[in-house]
Amino acid sequence: MVVSKTELAVGNDVCRKQGNILGVILGIVCSTVTFFALLLSFSAMWYIRHYGDTGFDSVLFTLLSNMQGVDGGLLASFLKESLIPSVLCGGLLIFLIYFIQIEHWCKNVIALVIAFIFFTVAGNKVNIFGYINKLMHQSTIYEEYFVEPDKDNIVFPEEKRNLIYIFLESMETTYLASAEGGALPENIISELSRLAEENICFSHNEDVGGFLTPSGTGWTVAGMVAQSSGIPLKGSSGVLENNEYGKDVFMPGIVALSDILHQNGYTQAVMMGSDSSYANRDVYYKGHKTDYIYDITTAKKDNVVDDDYYVWWGMEDRYVYEYAKDKLGELAKSGEPFSFTLLTADTHFPDGYNCELCRDIYEEPYDNVISCASRQVENFINWITKQDFYENTTIVICGDHLSMDYQYIRKNVSDNYDRRVYNCFINSSVAGKNYNNRTFTSLDLFPTTLAAMGCEIKGNRLGLGTNLFSDLPTLAEKMGYEEFDRELLFSSNYYIKKFMIN
Secondary structure: OOOOOOHHHHHHHHHHHHHHHHHHHHHHHHHHHHHHHHHHHHHHHHHHHOOOOOHHHHHHHHHHHHOOOOOOHHHHHHHHHHHHHHHHHHHHHHHHHHOOOOOHHHHHHHHHHHHHHHHHHHHHOOOOOHHHHHHOEEEEHHHHHHHHHOOOOOOOOOOOOOOEEEEEOOOEEOOOHHHHHHHHHOOHHHHHHHHHHHEEEEOOOOOOOOOEOOOOOOOHHHHHHHHOOOOOOHHHHHHOOOOOOOOOOOOOOOOHHHHHHHOOOOEEEEOOOOOOOOHHHHHHHHHHHOEEEOOOOHHHOOOOOOOOOEEEEOOHHHHHHHHHHHHHHHHHHOOOOOOEEEEEOOOOOOOOOOOOOOOOOOOOOOHHHHHHHHHHHHHHEEEEOOHHHHHHHEEEHHHHHOOHHHHHHHHHOOOOOOOOEEEEOOOOOOOOOOOOOOOEEHHHHHHOOOOOOOOHHHHEEOOOOOOOOOOOHHHHHHHHHHHHHHHHHHHHHHHHHHHHOO
């Protein structure tokens, strides 16, 4: 068959057009990959700058959980410091690559190389490569040490005690004066340190000290899960089992403190000033037998704040404490034992929320907010002690995790300072022998809280936690903290099957 010159020319033209179309498609794909690599790099730098090094589990959980109710200032910060620079820099970079006079395939290669560089930068920032490496290792810590909480190893006293558990956002012992074991020139949480000294505080030193937050416990909802179940929150398990972690169920296989109290006839409530659906906290507490959940939405219905009210993460702590007094009064009237959990928010990063109660004492804005939070919680405790129900009520005050205000910490705290999270047990029905120089974590607070309520814990261990009132060493003490932390970061099929699948 003989092909004419005309047919050959038409064929070449068709191939040329197809090649041009393919080149355009490849150019668009490579440009898109480059832009997203740049966005990931800026986002990783933004995350570390604001949250600090909280581990990739925290990043993963944040990306996959419900973000409704997030502080508007945080979103504005992300747009300003991450999205807009990515658009501007990405647009300029792509323009320069595709308008230089070289072959199209060269341009695509250059774009992909640049994308690879930015992906690597982003991965290093949030330690995704170390995280992937850890996932390739299987831990046996749960098979070896996990203790199932059940009615056979938890015995309640004949007269059951009420529980008030206060999670103080980002509250750590760093805010004490350096002469008192803290890291600052002066003590900006004098009220909290006084409460700790006058009651029970487990410490890593001889002063007012605190606990460590190992892998899977270093952000708010993870801290709440850890302290109430003795189990860390692993973001990887959420990816494996559910595209949106906790959308319908949240750790259905664990036996949480609220499950145990429900089995023993307690009425339970949780209160926070933010939207309880953020990070699926409402799903966690509802799924584990909590009767009432109060937040900014219910506060509006109960006329605590106006219908159009919204500041910071919802409503500031001064309103939350007043709301709590009202609901505690209702719980106490029932005559049944109750548990009331409260979460504050004013000390959330960046710089906290400066409310009308804050005093302009310190140069650092965050110091004024932290100091105000300390005064507010002491005032709330003073109110509780005057109520009829106080005599039979145990109060636990704990930070949820270390502060994520990375800029503040970098500026005001020495790199070699050993940061710990605050804890205080008030009106405990039991006393311990060894409060000081302990190595303990948020996981140990679960059995310790039950013990403070007068419960007998056979073996003094629940979940991965140890009753600190006992003489038994914690797992962090037994294994060494670094080894314990590493084991929690490793992958675990037991964790997935036991806690994630009901």
